[in-house]
Structures are given as structure tokens and as C-alpha cells.
Amino acid sequence: MTNHRIGIAFCYHESHTFSPVKTDIRAFEQECLVEGDDILSTFRGTRTEVGGFIDVLEQNGAAVVPLVCAAAIPSGTVTASAYETIEERMLAAIGRAQPLDGILLALHGAMVVEGLADPEGRLLSRIRAIVGADLPIATTLDLHANVTRQMVEQTPMQFGFKTYPHVDMYEQGVRAASLLLHSLAAKQVYHASFIKLPMMPPSINMLTQEGPMHDLVELARAAEEREGIVNVSVFGGFPYSDIPDVGASILVIAADKPAGDRVARFLADKMWDQRERFLLSLPGIQEAVDEALRWEGDRPIVLADVSDNPLSGGTGDTTGLLSELLSRRVRNALFGALYDPETLDACRRAGVGAELTLRLGGKHSPEFGAPVEVPAKVIRLSDGRFRNQGPMNTGLLVDTNGAAHIRVEGIDLLITGRALSANDPELFRHIGIEPTEKRILALKVKNHFRAAFEPLVGRIINVDAPGLASNKLRNFLYRHIPRPIWPIDDWKGDLPWRKGGHTA
Ligand SMILES: [Zn+2]
Numbered sequence: 001m002t003n004h005r006i007g008i009a010f011c012y013h014e015s016h017t018f019s020p021v022k023t024d025i026r027a028f029e030q031e032c033l034v035e036g037d038d039i040l041s042t043f044r045g046t047r048t049e050v051g052g053f054i055d056v057l058e059q060n061g062a063a064v065v066p067l068v069c070a071a072a073i074p075s076g077t078v079t080a081s082a083y084e085t086i087e088e089r090m091l092a093a094i095g096r097a098q099p100l101d102g103i104l105l106a107l108h109g110a111m112v113v114e115g116l117a118d119p120e121g122r123l124l125s126r127i128r129a130i131v132g133a134d135l136p137i138a139t140t141l142d143l144h145a146n147v148t149r150q151m152v153e154q155t156p157m158q159f160g161f162k163t164y165p166h167v168d169m170y171e172q173g174v175r176a177a178s179l180l181l182h183s184l185a186a187k188q189v190y191h192a193s194f195i196k197l198p199m200m201p202p203s204i205n206m207l208t209q210e211g212p213m214h215d216l217v218e219l220a221r222a223a224e225e226r227e228g229i230v231n232v233s234v235f236g237g238f239p240y241s242d243i244p245d246v247g248a249s250i251l252v253i254a255a256d257k258p259a260g261d262r263v264a265r266f267l268a269d270k271m272w273d274q275r276e277r278f279l280l281s282l283p284g285i286q287e288a289v290d291e292a293l294r295w296e297g298d299r300p301i302v303l304a305d306v307s308d309n310p311l312s313g314g315t316g317d318t319t320g321l322l323s324e325l326l327s328r329r330v331r332n333a334l335f336g337a338l339y340d341p342e343t344l345d346a347c348r349r350a351g352v353g354a355e356l357t358l359r360l361g362g363k364h365s366p367e368f369g370a371p372v373e374v375p376a377k378v379i380r381l382s383d384g385r386f387r388n389q390g391p392m393n394t395g396l397l398v399d400t401n402g403a404a405h406i407r408v409e410g411i412d413l414l415i416t417g418r419a420l421s422a423n424d425p426e427l428f429r430h431i432g433i434e435p436t437e438k439r440i441l442a443l444k445v446k447n448h449f450r451a452a453f454e455p456l457v458g459r460i461i462n463v464d465a466p467g468l469a470s471n472k473l474r475n476f477l478y479r480h481i482p483r484p485i486w487p488i489d490d491w492k493g494d495l496p497w498r499k500g501g502h503t504a
Contacts, residue, residue: 016313052173109145228256307467390452
């Protein structure tokens with residue numbers, strides 16, 4: 001048992017710098033912006049990083065000191081004023097909470113703020129400035145974090161997710177909290193071995209059940225069995241952040257620094273050598289719909305509109321796939337969720353049972369497809385609040401800011417007041433739509449939804465439609481990433497870690 005006072009906090013955003021939708025303070029307020037005891041009521045008992053922090057601290061008799069939790073759904077660059085507000089509240093809460101014995105901080109690692117390319121690095125260094133160089137700080141990071149040297153310099157104790165779909169958030173929260181308490185009890189010092197690779201793979205083939213990321217995570221877990229190695233994280237990075245620190249990296253936490261360096265170089269070599277495996281060629285819209293129409297399985301087929309996945313920064317309202325489904329007169333299909341507050345308002349004004357003409361989608365990124373005008377019937381309305389039942393963020397309350405179930409010919413559509421990925425079937429079930437009764441599920445998703453949907457469906461096709469989260473990275477006009485970087489450029493010459501001296 002311990003009587004240590006440990007601060008817990010959460011600052012989470014994945015910033016798609018090409019998105020036209022800036023992330024302001026309202027976006028955090030809509031998703032999560034809580035302080036003090038509200039953090040405990042929001043996260044206690046959830047399978048999240050903060051849920052993991054709370055469980056470990058309470059089981060060990062530590063005093064949980066809730067600070068600030070701020071998260072917004074992935075979208076465009078965070079506004080300077082939103083970030084300043086959150087940072088000020090975080091630093092003020094830490095100041096008031098002193099003396100603390102340690103801090104647990106759940107980060108994403110791919111946040112970008114207007115005029116600030118490495119906000120997590122700055123946040124950690126400003127926390128350091130308050131608590132001093134010796135206070136243990138442990139973090140959790142998303143597998144898609146663009147980890148920076150500035151971040152790693154603030155603390156070696158950083159734990160990346162090892163799953164995609166991310167179903168080990170809780171486990172990594174537990175590991176971070178456990179190591180933090182252990183470092184206090186044993187007065188153990190840890191070291192970071194960090195390598196940034198000159199590559200930014202698209203995330204489409206970063207799944208951890210199979211493929212290159214699966215193999216790398218297996219090697220990471222095996223390396224954790226070695227003497228002196230505590231934890232090994234493999235970060236795929238987030239390629240839609242146009243920043244100098246974009247891309248993949250390896251971070252090893254070690255009690256034995258030379259052993260950590262060796263593991264980091266080994267994993268960096270393996271990741272680099274397998275880079276071509278991260279690339280996939282996907283069918284276009286017509287080809288994918290052809291395939292879906294030929295589907296004869298007992299369970300539904302999914303057309304995953306991966307280029308408009310809101311959790312990759314997609315606007316959630318592109319219409320390319322929807323237009324094709326309508327023009328092909330597809331029957332018994334479900335499309336969603338389409339982010340369209342105007343349509344939602346129109347449905348609410350018209351009421352359940354009303355028939356009306358709607359202009360669907362195409363409002364936030366019309367360059368990827370114009371709104372689609374259709375006759376529709378309002379089937380049901382809801383407040384859009386439900387709890388996740390699937391394996392990801394289980395138990396967490398989700399609020400879509402209202403929802404409408406509408407029917408357009410043979411297609412049922414879910415319209416929401418916020419952009420969000422269809423990662424949990426409860427998104428549809430809460431309003432009375434049963435996805436397993438449909439033949440075709442056209443979903444605004446990428447990979448994460450597999451955790452809950454794979455057991456329900458017969459086949460999944462990733463569709464190459466136009467959208468902000470397209471896996472064709474060469475189509476984006478990068479200005480700030482380091483060059484050369486794979487797969488935009490070929491890489492020639494020595495790799496930094498093979499020259500030695502490049503691990504932190
Ligand atoms: Zn992620």
C-alpha cells in the first residue's frame with residue numbers, strides 16, 4: 001500500500017492538418033472537458049486509459065488527484081485559444097494539487113495546434129517546469145502518435161497502445177500506473193531509447209491482428225521479456241499531420257540503457273525493412289459496389305468508406321459512396337453515420353413519419369462530392385446518447401448531438417449532429433436500427449470498427465473513395481514534413497540509427 005498522491009489527466013486529440021474543420025474549445029466541450037471529481041465519475045469503471053489509472057491507484061491505496069481531462073474527436077488543427085485554455089487549466093490544476101508524488105497523463109501524441117507543431121512536448125515540458133525534473137510522470141500514447149524527441153526528453157515512461165483497433169487503452173493505463181508506482185517504491189530510474197524513422201505509413205494496413213504491425217508488436221512483446229527491458233512501443237504515426245515530427249517511431253523503456261538501445265535499433269530495422277507491406281491498393285467506389293451487389297453470404301457485407309473515417313479526421317459527410325448506392329438502387333442497405341446537422345434539424349422540424357426532400361452531406365468538404373438531393377422519410381429521432389457495448393472504449397457514454405433514422409428508397413441512413421465513426425453497433429441500435437438485418441453496411445469507418453463488427457459481418461471491403469483520410473498520401477500538399485520521407489519519397493543513403501548515436 002502507498003499513500004502517494006498521484007495526479008491524473010487526459011489531453012487527447014489527433015489533428016488532421018488538411019481538414020477545413022478547426023478544432024475549437026466547443027469540440028472539446030462536446031466530447032470531454034472535465035475537471036476534478038467529474039473525472040472520477042466519467043472514467044471510473046470504463047475500459048479507458050484513465051479508467052486503468054484509477055483502478056491501479058485505488059487498488060494500491062494511492063490518493064487519486066483528478067486534474068483535467070480534455071479530448072475532442074479527431075478533426076482539423078486545434079485552435080491556439082482552445083489549446084491555451086486547456087493548457088492553462090491543466091497547469092493551474094497541477095499547481096493547486098501540489099505537492100504531488102507523480103503524474104499520470106493519457107495523451108494521444110498526434111495533436112497539432114495553430115502555430116505549435118508539438119503541443120504534447122510543450123505541455124510535458126511546462127508540467128516539468130512546475131513539478132521539477134525528478135517527479136515521475138508516466139503517459140499513455142496512441143499507436144498513431146507522432147512522437148517527438150521533446151516529449152521523450154520529459155519522461156521515459158511512455159506506453160503506446162499495442163492494438164489497432166485500440167482495445168488495450170485500459171491495459172496501457174494499468175501498465176503506466178503500475179510502473180509509476182513501482183518507480184516510486186523502488187526508487188528505480190528508467191531510460192528511454194527512441195528512434196524516429198523516415199517513414200509515415202498510411203494506417204489502412206496497420207491492423208494488429210495481421211500484417212506488418214502485428215508482426216512488429218509481436219517482436220516488441222518478445223523483447224519485453226529480455227533482461228533490463230520494461231516496455232517496447234511501436235508507433236505507426238499519423239500521416240495527416242503536416243509537421244516536422246510526423247511518422248513512425250520506436251520507444252523502449254529500459255532499466256538497462258544499452259539493452260534498450262539495441263532493442264530500439266532492432267525494431268527500427270524490422271519496421272523499415274517491412275515498410276512496403278503497409279501499402280494496400282483498394283477498389284474504387286464502382287468496383288466495391290459491384291462486389292457488394294454480388295455478395296450472397298448470410299451475414300452483411302461492409303463497404304468501409306475509409307477515406308472519410310471521422311476518427312482519421314474525415315468530415316463524415318462525403319457523398320461519393322452514397323451517390324453510387326442511390327444510383328444503383330441498392331436495397332436493404334444501411335449508410336452511416338452521415339454528419340449533417342442541417343438535415344437533422346430538418347428531420348426534427350418535420351417529425352417522425354414525415355416525408356420531405358433533403359440535401360444530404362457534402363457540406364463540410366464539398367470538394368469530395370456535392371450534397372445529394374433525395375426524397376426521404378423520417379423513421380425515428382433520438383437524442384443520440386448511448387453507451388458503447390463493443391470492445392473499444394467499453395461503457396463510455398457517447399453523445400452524437402442528436403440523431404435521425406431516415407429512409408431513402410432501399411437505404412436506411414443514420415444522420416448525426418456530430419461526426420463520428422461507426423465503431424460500435426449501439427450507434428445504430430440505440431435508435432432501433434439492427435445492422436445485422438441489412439445486406440450492405442456502408443459505414444464511415446476505418447479498422448477500429450472491426451473490433452465490434454467483425455463477429456457480425458461476412459466480409460469487409462475498404463473502399464477508395466475521395467476524402468480527407470484517403471490512403472493516397474501523395475495527393476496531399478505537404479509543406480512541413482521532413483523530406484525525404486517514405487512513401488512520398490524514395491530513401492537513399494544511410495539510415496540514422498544505423499550510423500549510431502541517434503537514440504535518446
Ligand atoms: Zn489511433
